[in-house]
Each structure stands twice: as C-alpha cells, then as structure tokens.
Amino acid sequence: MIDRTANLLGVVGLAVADRIGEVAREVLQHGGETPAALVVIGYGSGPSNDQLRRILGLSHPGTVRLVDRLVADGLVERRRARDRRAIALYLSERGAALREELLTGRLAAIRPLLTPLTSAEQEAFAALLHKMLSSMETTVSERRTLCRLCDNRICADCPIPADEQAKT
Amino acid sequence: MIDRTANLLGVVGLAVADRIGEVAREVLQHGGETPAALVVIGYGSGPSNDQLRRILGLSHPGTVRLVDRLVADGLVERRRARDRRAIALYLSERGAALREELLTGRLAAIRPLLTPLTSAEQEAFAALLHKMLSSMETTVSERRTLCRLCDNRICADCPIPADEQAKT
DNA sequence: ATCAATCATGTGCGCAGCGCACATATTGTC
DNA sequence: GACAATATGTGCGCTGCGCACATGATTGAT
Numbered sequence: 001m002i003d004r005t006a007n008l009l010g011v012v013g014l015a016v017a018d019r020i021g022e023v024a025r026e027v028l029q030h031g032g033e034t035p036a037a038l039v040v041i042g043y044g045s046g047p048s049n050d051q052l053r054r055i056l057g058l059s060h061p062g063t064v065r066l067v068d069r070l071v072a073d074g075l076v077e078r079r080r081a082r083d084r085r086a087i088a089l090y091l092s093e094r095g096a097a098l099r100e101e102l103l104t105g106r107l108a109a110i111r112p113l114l115t116p117l118t119s120a121e122q123e124a125f126a127a128l129l130h131k132m133l134s135s136m137e138t139t140v141s142e143r144r145t146l147c148r149l150c151d152n153r154i155c156a157d158c159p160i161p162a163d164e165q166a167k168t
Numbered sequence: 169m170i171d172r173t174a175n176l177l178g179v180v181g182l183a184v185a186d187r188i189g190e191v192a193r194e195v196l197q198h199g200g201e202t203p204a205a206l207v208v209i210g211y212g213s214g215p216s217n218d219q220l221r222r223i224l225g226l227s228h229p230g231t232v233r234l235v236d237r238l239v240a241d242g243l244v245e246r247r248r249a250r251d252r253r254a255i256a257l258y259l260s261e262r263g264a265a266l267r268e269e270l271l272t273g274r275l276a277a278i279r280p281l282l283t284p285l286t287s288a289e290q291e292a293f294a295a296l297l298h299k300m301l302s303s304m305e306t307t308v309s310e311r312r313t314l315c316r317l318c319d320n321r322i323c324a325d326c327p328i329p330a331d332e333q334a335k336t
Numbered sequence: 337a338t339c340a341a342t343c344a345t346g347t348g349c350g351c352a353g354c355g356c357a358c359a360t361a362t363t364g365t366c
Numbered sequence: 367g368a369c370a371a372t373a374t375g376t377g378c379g380c381t382g383c384g385c386a387c388a389t390g391a392t393t394g395a396t
Contacts, residue, residue, distance in 0.1 A: 001287075005294040006278040007322045012297055013184025014175060015314055047292070050344060062383045063348060069382090085391040110174040110181070116303030117296065119169075124348045125296045126173040127392050128289060129180055135284030146183055154175045218373060230354045232375060237352090253362035253373045302342050 012113070019109035020149065027102045030069060033058055035102055036148040037066055038091070041076060042099040043152065048081060048087035055144045070095070103151040134159040180281070187277035188317065195270045198237060201226055203270055204316040205234055206259070209244060210267040211320065214256035216249060223312045238263070271319040302327040 033056040041047060041057050047055075053063040067089065070076035075095030081088040093100060109133035114122055138146065142161040150158070192203035196295070201224040208223050209215060215223075218302035221231040235257065243263030249256040259267060282290055306314065311330040 001280055002279060002290060002320075003275050003322050005282055005290050005297070006275050007319050008294055008297040008327075009180075009184060009282065009303065010188065010274060010278050011182040011301060011314060011318060011328075012177075014188070016181025016318055017185035020178065020182070028267040030381085034382085048344075049346095058382095059384050060345080061347080061385080062302055065383075068346095083392075084342080087345075106178060107171050107174050110178050111170060113300050113304075114173055114177065114302060121296060121299070122170060122173050124292065126176055128285065128293045128296070129173070131289070132281050132284060133176065133179060136281075146179060149182055150179060151171075151175050154171050157175075160179075172364095198352080216373075217375095227355050228374080229353085229356080229376080233354075236375095251363075251373080253360095255374070 015113065016110055020106050023105035023109045024102060027098060027105055032066075033148075034066055034069065036146075037063075037070065038075065038095060038099050038102060040144070040162055041070075041089045042091050042096060044090070046079065046081065046090055048083075048086040048088065050086070052089065055148055057145055066129055086160055103153065106149065107151060107154070130159045134161060136160055169285055177268065182192055183281065184278055188274050191273035191277045192270060195266060195273055197241075200234070202234055202237065205231075205238065206243065206263060206267050206270060208312070209238075209257045210259050210264060212258070214247065214249065214258055216251075216254040216256065220253070222309050223316055225313055228280075271321065274317065275319060275322070298327045302329060306330055 020035075021031065025031050028035055028038065036056055037052060040052060042158050047056060049063055050060070052067070055059055056063065056066075058066065067076060067078070073076060075092055075098060076090055079088045079090055112139070114125070117125060133146075136146075138160060140162045143160050145154075146160060147158060188203075189199065196203055196206065204224055204237050205220060208220060216230055217235060217288070218228070221228055224231065224234075226234065235244060235246070239246060243260055243266060245258050246255045247258055247262055282293070285293060301314075304314075306328060308330045311326070311328050314328060315323075315326060
C-alpha cells in the first residue's frame with residue numbers, strides 16, 4: 001500500500017521538478033544547477049566557490065564554470081573575501097531581479113497543482129509535507145541542498161531539522 | 169498561505185526528483201530522459217521513435233541518439249514495424265531486467281520520505297495526491313509524459329484523466 | 337622563521353545529453 | 367505517376383559537467 005502512495009508521490013514529484021525546470025530555463029536561459037546557484041548566492045552571505053559547490057552537489061571545476069557563466073551573464077560578481085585565496089559571490093542588481101523572477105515563477109508553476117484542493121485539504125496537505133520534512137535527519141549541508149531552490153520570502157521557518165554539529 | 173504549501177511541495181518534489189535521478193544513474197549509467205525511455209519502451213507496445221519522442225518531450229534527433237545509446241548498451245532492439253519507414257522499439261532481456269531494477273529502486277528511494285507518516289496519514293496523503301492528479305486536465309500524450317517513470321506493476325488504475333479525443 | 341601540508345581557485349581536456357539543419361526512405365493523396 | 371506528408375538517420379555544435387593538473391594563499395610543525 002505504501003508503494004502505491006510512493007508511486008503517486010513519484011508522479012507529483014516529477015511533475016513539480018519538470019515545471020520548475022521549465023520556468024528556470026525560461027527565466028535564466030540556463031539549466032542544471034544554475035538556477036539553484038542563483039538562489040543560494042542570493043541569500044547574500046557571500047558564499048565561496050567551495051561552499052556553493054557543496055550545496056549544489058557539483059564538482060569543484062563544474063562550480064567554477066557555472067559561476068563563470070553567471071558572471072558572463074552579468075548576474076554574479078566575484079569579490080575578494082577575507083581569506084585571500086577564496087572568493088565571495090554576490091548577485092548583481094540584475095541577478096537579484098532574475099532571482100525574484102525565478103522564485104515567483106517557481107511558485108506560480110507549482111500552485112496550479114494545489115488549486116483543485118479545498119482550503120482545508122491544502123492545510124492538511126501542508127501539514128503532511130511539513131511532517132515528512134521535519135522527520136528527515138539531515139546535516140546542515142544536506143538541508144541547504146534540499147532547500148537550494150526554496151523561496152526564503154515564503155519559508156520563514158524551515159521545517160527541516162539540521163544537525164548543528166555537522167560541518168558547514 | 170497557498171504559497172507556503174507550494175513551497176513545501178517544491179522542496180519535496182525536488183527531493184523526490186533528486187532521489188529518482190540518483191537511482192537511475194546508478195542502475196543505468198545514464199541520465200536525462202534515458203531512464204524514462206526504458207520504462208516507456210518496457211510497456212511492450214513496440215513504440216516508434218516518434219511516439220517515444222513525444223512522450224519524453226525531446227527533439228527527434230535527440231531521441232534517435234538516446235535510442236542509439238540504449239541499443240549500444242544492449243538494452244533495446246530496433247525491429248521492423250508494419251509501416252516500413254518506422255521502427256518498433258522493444259527491450260532486450262537485459263533491458264527488461266534493468267527496467268525492473270530501476271522501478272524497484274525508484275520506489276525504494278521515495279519510500280523513506282513516507283515512513284515517518286502513520287498509516288492513516290499515508291492514506292490521507294495518497295488521497296490528496298490522487299485528487300491533485302485526477303484534477304489535471306491532460307491530453308493522452310501529456311498523461312504519458314507525466315507517467316513516464318511510473319511503476320505499472322503498482323499503479324493499476326492511473327488517476328490522471330486523459331482526453332481520449334487528443335491524438336496520440 | 338621556514339617549509340611542508342592543506343586549502344581554494346582556476347585551466348586543459350573530454351564526455352554525455354540534446355537541438356538545429358539537412359538528407360533519405362516510405363506512405364498516402366490527387 | 368507526381369508530390370506532399372511522415373519517419374528515421376547524420377553532421378555539427380552547444381551546454382553542463384567531471385577528471386587530472388597547476389597555481390597561489392594559509393596553516394601548522396619544527
């Protein structure tokens with residue numbers, strides 16, 4: 001019985017990912033982990049190449065080239081960090097604008113899946129999703145990977161627990 | 169409020185897609201739409217290159233090359249179809265075995281997300297997913313695209329409605 | 337204070353997955 | 367029988383990414 005539910009979740013998950021991917025490509029003209037990079041850098045903490053790499057789950061060179069593309073598009077700036085072998089990544093104004101557009105488009109793409117549900121059903125659905133996420137045991141790094149496309153304007157209190165012991 | 173739910177669904181959807189992708193790459197050593205192709209061809213109806221193309225949402229040449237890879241790996245056979253300009257795609261024995269492994273791995277990858285829920289909650293969750301899917305208006309072609317990674321051993325009665333008028 | 341190990345970034349190279357433009361073979365239509 | 371429509375295959379190039387390697391900055395051990 002659980003497998004039938006898992007299969008349904010597989011369908012919905014695929015549909016969600018497909019829709020997000022479409023929006024991202026329309027907005028950014030790039031695919032892969034590029035949209036996630038824009039969101040992550042957009043938090044404004046000035047992540048290093050290596051921190052970004054871990055969150056996106058890419059190789060180091062892959063991340064360098066990804067940032068190259070974003071810089072070439074004028075969406076990201078490489079700045080000096082305290083540690084002078086590292087860099088600090090920040091969004092340009094245009095990058096921030098596209099990030100907004102991306103996050104808005106993402107929600108707009110997912111929303112139609114929920115509208116057939118009544119308000120009460122949506123609440124129940126949210127509660128179940130919340131419980132699923134809050135039951136995941138993750139490190140800080142894994143949590144950031146899961147939330148790499150999250151809309152921080154909406155998700156004020158992320159339900160996903162993170163073991164604070166784990167290294168960033 | 170709906171946006172908060174949509175954001176949560178976005179996270180879970182991404183997690184599901186990530187996990188499915190990992191399993192697929194482990195089993196098949198290929199990414200992209202390749203795993204979906206294996207599942208679709210595995211239904212045994214002997215689809216043509218063009219029918220497969222529409223379901224996967226790829227260009228025609230992209231599909232030809234995708235099938236090339238599957239044939240090179242000994243997973244798929246190109247056979248003559250009634251229409252002699254078309255071909256009919258079938259799985260080899262090894263292809264069918266890998267398809268089983270892929271579908272099993274897919275469910276195994278999704279299942280851990282559901283286990284924190286009680287049986288009653290899982291039932292409620294399934295009912296909500298079912299309602300979401302059954303509310304989608306899709307053509308036959310779109311339905312097949314949505315279900316391109318579905319486990320037909322589990323999903324006997326697909327909830328997604330399809331307009332039978334639409335051309336295959 | 338120096339020097340080796342470590343860390344972070346960047347580069348040359350190649351591969352996988354896919355699309356565009358084009359070529360070829362078969363089918364249906366008039 | 368001529369011709370548009372259909373279905374497959376090919377040459378070519380692009381995007382996204384990993385591996386192996388090189389370079390500069392920092393840390394730690396002596």
